[in-house]
Amino acid sequence: MSAALAGLAAGAFAQTSPTAVSAPNVSVRFYNRTVYYPGNSPSEPVNVQISIANDSPETLRFKLADDHAFSVDFTAVDTRNRALSHSEDWQRKRNSSRHVYFREISLEPGETYSFVENVKDYLNIAEPGMYVLGCTFYPELKRKSDDSEVSYRSNRLSLEVRPSPGPAAARILPVSPSTTEVLQPEAMSPDQVVTTVITARQRSEWGQFFLYLDLEKMLARDPARDRRYRAESEQGRYRMIEEYRTELMNETSSDREISTIPVEFQIEKTEYSGNRGTVSVIEWFKYPTFREKKRYTYEMESRDGIWRIRGFSVQNLGTE
DSSP: OEEEEEEEOGGGGGGSOOOOOOOOEEEEEESSOOOBOSSOOTTSOOEEEEEEEOOSSSOEEEEEESSGGGTEEEEEEETTOOBOOBOHHHHHHHTOOOOEEEEEEEEOTTOEEEEEEEGGGTBOOOSOEEEEEEEEEOTTOOOSSSSOSOOEEEEEEEEEEOOOSSGGGSSSOOBOTTTOOBOOOOOOOHHHHHHHHHHHHHTTOHHHHHHTBOHHHHHTTSHHHHHHHHHSOHHHHHHHHHHHHHHHHHTOSTTGGGTSOOSEEEEEEEEEETTEEEEEEEEEEEOSSOEEEEEEEEEEEEETTEEEEEEEEEEEEEEO
């Protein structure tokens, strides 16, 4: 496999004669597949691996732009066959008149060249749903607005985009009891979020309590429940989240300890890096003849600058 760096001026692009190439085998697969959500948060990409394979007995040669947006493109349609639009960044980039730098790639028979792209850099994925995703590869680069350039299409992938986690994932929105306005989460540190959640529970302010709980992630901690959730339709998932919320309020859930009201609490330690973290809290619970002491470790995750609780564990520390 060989690669040589070259530059191509935008104005000279139309005068370049296409190079004869063998037909490449273009395939895509999800890279480190995970749960996908809508929106353009850089912490929640839809990464796919694109592979260009030479299945022919001859050498395969093609150009690969340093900015891969000039070598590949993505399309996606929903269950109603409606196509997703391209992102503003993609449109701005493709409509520019800048130089496009590329490498000449040569693949011998049996060789494969692969790279990873974030689909959200190409397409607007604004709503949850099921999509059919495909990739198109342009061995002589893509600069024209029409389909005149030589291109090869990949296999298709089924992309499931789930509703955003947290209160927005359920139909019951958190509402302030005094103003009846829909509550909005604030950008706070992980320990401040935990303090807000515990204080809200002490005051029986359920809207504020659920505002910073990632109910979907918490529900998924039960493997059996998570499998049932994944098998449900979108309507069924909404229903399961609402049922889980009700169980937490009634303290009938296996996670009911997060709903138990402490008489006192103290933040012990906060650790976080990137979009993950933990907050350790000592909590005291009062009974008629004694006080019980426990250590709660809250698992935190940040999305779009908002920290939420995605799970927790409890350690008994005895009585006082």
